[in-house]
Amino acid sequence: MAEFRQAGGKIDITATKAIAYHEVVVIGNIIAVASHSAKIGEKTSAYTEGVYEIKKGNEEITQGAKVYLTTDGAITATAEGNTYAGIAWRNATANDVVADVKINA
Template identity: 40%
Template sequence: MKNYVQPGEHLTLTMAAAVVSGQLVRVGSIVGVAQGNAAEGEDVVLVRRGVFDLPKTAAQAWTAGAKVYLTTEGDLTTTASGNTLIGVAVEAAANPSAIGRVLLDGAIR
């Protein structure tokens, strides 16, 4: 197949702002976790699929299997309205807690 480029689970993209390794990043409709640090204008590899421990809305309890959404402010929440679905909670997270375990499925929404 001459037109095949790559699997797409890891994408190298140019950052519009500085990012740190492990940070959840949105580039347009693409969401992934930065594999390394990058300054504004530099390239970084975004991992689009897998299970990650990510910052969540602290005052919210999550249950395993709950859909997880990214807000325009960059917070993770289980509130669907006005937010972008990025994956599901892999395990329960208490209220309050700062971190939730999330399965990113790599889908573009």
């Protein structure tokens, strides 16, 4: 048996560090985008679904590729040592400073 709790597009979190509005945060094995800023210890919520423009490094990323979040908050195609972020929603050239990512896909 299962009881419905919520749709799952947002998750409630308690900030373990200061969080800025729309900052990408790692929560266990998922990433989320903060819906509000929060100070350490404050509760807020973060989006766990959708397509977001997230900064990236200077590598090319192909539409549909699995992408990962580095410890400095940038998107990369390199899995090792990084947190799975989702799927690249469009191509990004090496010169692009952001990548469109469908998070947690």
